[in-house]
Amino acid sequence: MRLSIRRARARCVAMLGLAVPLTTLCAVAQAASPAPPPTRIVSINLCADQILLELVDAERIAAVSHLAADPTVSAVANQARGLTLTRGDGEDVLRYGPDLVLASAFTPRARVDHLRRLGMKVILVPHARDIEGIRSAIRVVADAVQARARGDHLIARFDATLARARKIATRSGRAAAGSKPRAILYSVNALAAGSYGLTHTAMTIAGLTNAAPSLGRGPGGRLPLERLLQANPDVILLSHAVDAYGAIAVAANLRHPAFRWLMRTRPTFVLRQAVTLCGTPKLADAIAALADKVARRRAGQSEQPAPPLQPLQWAR
Amino acid sequence: MRHHRSAAKPTLTPGVSRKTWVILAATLLTGITLSLMVGASGFGLPGDATARVLIFYEIRLPRTALAVLIGAALATSGAALQGYLRNPLAEPGLIGITGGAALGAVLAIQLGLASTFALALPFGGLTGAAVAVVVVMTLAGTRAGALTLILAGIAVSTVAAALTALVLNLSANPFAAVEMVFWMMGSLANRSTTHVWLAGPPI
Numbered sequence: 001m002r003l004s005i006r007r008a009r010a011r012c013v014a015m016l017g018l019a020v021p022l023t024t025l026c027a028v029a030q031a032a033s034p035a036p037p038p039t040r041i042v043s044i045n046l047c048a049d050q051i052l053l054e055l056v057d058a059e060r061i062a063a064v065s066h067l068a069a070d071p072t073v074s075a076v077a078n079q080a081r082g083l084t085l086t087r088g089d090g091e092d093v094l095r096y097g098p099d100l101v102l103a104s105a106f107t108p109r110a111r112v113d114h115l116r117r118l119g120m121k122v123i124l125v126p127h128a129r130d131i132e133g134i135r136s137a138i139r140v141v142a143d144a145v146q147a148r149a150r151g152d153h154l155i156a157r158f159d160a161t162l163a164r165a166r167k168i169a170t171r172s173g174r175a176a177a178g179s180k181p182r183a184i185l186y187s188v189n190a191l192a193a194g195s196y197g198l199t200h201t202a203m204t205i206a207g208l209t210n211a212a213p214s215l216g217r218g219p220g221g222r223l224p225l226e227r228l229l230q231a232n233p234d235v236i237l238l239s240h241a242v243d244a245y246g247a248i249a250v251a252a253n254l255r256h257p258a259f260r261w262l263m264r265t266r267p268t269f270v271l272r273q274a275v276t277l278c279g280t281p282k283l284a285d286a287i288a289a290l291a292d293k294v295a296r297r298r299a300g301q302s303e304q305p306a307p308p309l310q311p312l313q314w315a316r
Numbered sequence: 317m318r319h320h321r322s323a324a325k326p327t328l329t330p331g332v333s334r335k336t337w338v339i340l341a342a343t344l345l346t347g348i349t350l351s352l353m354v355g356a357s358g359f360g361l362p363g364d365a366t367a368r369v370l371i372f373y374e375i376r377l378p379r380t381a382l383a384v385l386i387g388a389a390l391a392t393s394g395a396a397l398q399g400y401l402r403n404p405l406a407e408p409g410l411i412g413i414t415g416g417a418a419l420g421a422v423l424a425i426q427l428g429l430a431s432t433f434a435l436a437l438p439f440g441g442l443t444g445a446a447v448a449v450v451v452v453m454t455l456a457g458t459r460a461g462a463l464t465l466i467l468a469g470i471a472v473s474t475v476a477a478a479l480t481a482l483v484l485n486l487s488a489n490p491f492a493a494v495e496m497v498f499w500m501m502g503s504l505a506n507r508s509t510t511h512v513w514l515a516g517p518p519i
Contacts, residue, residue: 188491226355252505
């Protein structure tokens with residue numbers, strides 16, 4: 001009995017003796033050759049898609065979400081053409097055999113856990129609510145796909161375009177008299193952009209004041225047409241082409257003659273929802289374009305007030 | 317021979333006293349006034365002159381006119397159906413007509429017909445309602461009693477509601493859920509004088 005214990009102990013010591021050098025060897029080996037960059041990337045979230053398509057060539061992408069090809073919500077719809085589209089459920093993603101899956105905090109937790117249980121590496125891209133959020137989202141994706149250099153370049157270009165937009169806005173603010181024009185972004189279902197979110201940031205950087213937060217909107221951020229008329233904004237912003245959704249009932253506020261009158265008598269610009277729904281590098285280009293248009297309008301503005309209206313006499 | 321009291325005082329509708337008429341008329345007038353005076357921007361007409369004109373003539377007036385017209389139409393059709401079916405619960409929704417009209421309108425929008433000419437949407441609704449009537453009559457048969465008609469109507473309205481939900485779900489419209497609520501419940505928000513001219517003549 002004592003002999004077997006001694007032998008067992010000897011065996012343990014021998015194994016331990018071997019174990020330490022072995023693990024050290026393994027660790028060294030892993031550090032020497034890091035995990036290869038993922039070549040079959042599947043993205044099941046629109047915001048992750050848009051950043052991914054700017055950072056990585058199409059050969060490394062196995063599939064993107066079906067929303068990426070929809071130009072009303074995606075700013076990279078052109079680049080997504082020709083790519084496989086997925087709806088993001090477990091079966092579908094498994095089919096592509098990805099070595100990396102990009103999702104977001106808004107992807108249902110059950111789906112993320114399901115994908116992880118199936119053995120896939122899932123990275124959650126944070127949702128960007130402001131400019132710093134966009135930068136951190138780009139960094140997260142760049143780290144995940146191992147395209148750090150390209151990510152840094154993208155952030156640098158993003159910052160440069162934003163700086164240009166700010167310069168245009170400041171210059172026009174100094175040149176034109178009066179305070180910044182008051183703007184309201186009015187959308188389908190009477191939604192007006194509030195004080196959170198990228199739309200507000202975009203408007204502020206482009207040299208406009210968002211007049212909606214001070215108006216006290218109703219539930220869900222809806223602004224009744226009466227209040228919009230009462231507020232009398234200087235600039236109207238739209239988040240899509242006015243007839244983009246056709247004759248659906250919830251777009252009735254955009255077809256209303258009173259709103260059409262507002263659009264005719266005030267400068268109206270489009271700030272596409274495709275660039276403000278998700279925080280992407282394309283937002284900077286959109287802000288710069290908007291700042292440019294606002295500055296031009298302010299420079300060429302004549303101080304003539306709109307003619308007074310008689311009831312039922314305005315052209316429809 | 318004794319005269320009944322009702323014979324001495326002829327009324328418009330037997331069974332409804334003059335007092336009820338007065339109360340109802342007063343309620344209607346109060347409702348109209350309130351609807352014209354109160355809106356999303358509060359009591360009265362705030363804002364500058366152009367905003368006031370716009371708010372009153374283009375938002376509150378069409379809304380009030382439509383409410384009165386639609387209320388009258390619903391009441392009349394309800395009363396007519398109740399008389400015909402001899403059932404105090406009857407109304408166009410029960411018979412499947414409103415469900416058919418909603419389905420017709422939603423199809424007109426989703427198939428793109430509503431963008432072709434202005435009256436396409438109301439025509440879609442009226443066609444849907446007409447088809448619903450034909451289906452109900454076919455289901456109930458030529459010598460149907462009131463109960464059979466109501467049962468057929470319930471069947472048609474359930475199927476129409478399900479088909480409306482299906483069409484909206486399959487459409488590319490991101491606002492499908494909100495749109496569905498609109499067609500099921502109705503709304504007078506954002507109505508303009510165009511809608512009054514569209515809805516008035518048929519009513």
